[in-house]
Amino acid sequence: MLKKRHAAMFAISAPVLLASVGGGHLSALPPAPGLRRERTLEQIEIEAQPVCIGSLVSSAGSLGDILYYRAVREGDGRVAVGYFAFWSEERPWGNNWLTWSVLPALGIDLVYSRSLLVAPGLQRALYGLGDVEGASIEYARDHSGSLHAESGSADDDDERTVPISREEMFALDPTRPTFYSDIWTHQLAGHGAHRRGDLAYVRCYGEGNIRPLPESVSSTFRVEGRAGPAHVEQLGGTRLDVEEASQRLARVGR
Secondary structure (H helix, E strand, O other), X not given: OHHHHHHHHHHHHHHHHHHHHOOHHHOOOOOOOOOOOOOOHHHHHHHOOOEEEEEOOOOEOOEOOOEEEEEEEOHHHOEEEEEEXXXXXXXXXXXXXXXXXXXXXXHHHHHHHEEOOOEEOHHHHHHOOOEEEEEEEEEEXXXXXXXXXXXXXXXXXXXXXXXXXXXXXXXXXOOOOEEEEOOOOOOOEOOOOOOHHHOOEEEEEOOOOEEEOOHHHHHHOOHHHOOHHHOHHHHOOEEOOOXXXXXXXXXXXX
């Protein structure tokens, strides 16, 4: 009788647990962008600068194929670029201590990630679709006039924006700045990795998959209240990611 009762309980609970671990029906990423239109010289420069995004821990959610950006021109030829990385969801399930312990991850899913495990949870209500995290890089001009990454910033585990030195950005890859998370919520000022192979996953972006953040994606994913370090437009200066559109309108108006 006891075995039958346990079997019945498992039959009832298994679909719920699977919904908790899966739940792909509630994940979201921006749609694939269209063909790239005419670019300014500065946009070409920015989009040719490689940037890598990764994580020291494994958790649910897929990292998007496109790294979006906003950029401003500052004085002395300096350029500040804010990068928006999109994950399909923000959930703790994966190769991490929350999942190993089961109950902490399940508790988070019950309230924050999912409501009753199968419907959108508090995270969706507070922040919007998927998960959006930000990082920024301050570029200067080297002796040849090319962009040279000098420093960066990203959010730490407590969602405080912290500075990241050039040495830290290039510690895992001497040719490409790398921002990574050490927590399931994907904040990108991670620490603790000593080599690229320490990361559970990493994706590097460059020419073709670094694109200006379009207004359609910004509004759909409520970006204005998320990914704080990427909002370099708050620094002032000339917006470089929107010059393409404004120049095109100016040409039409002539």
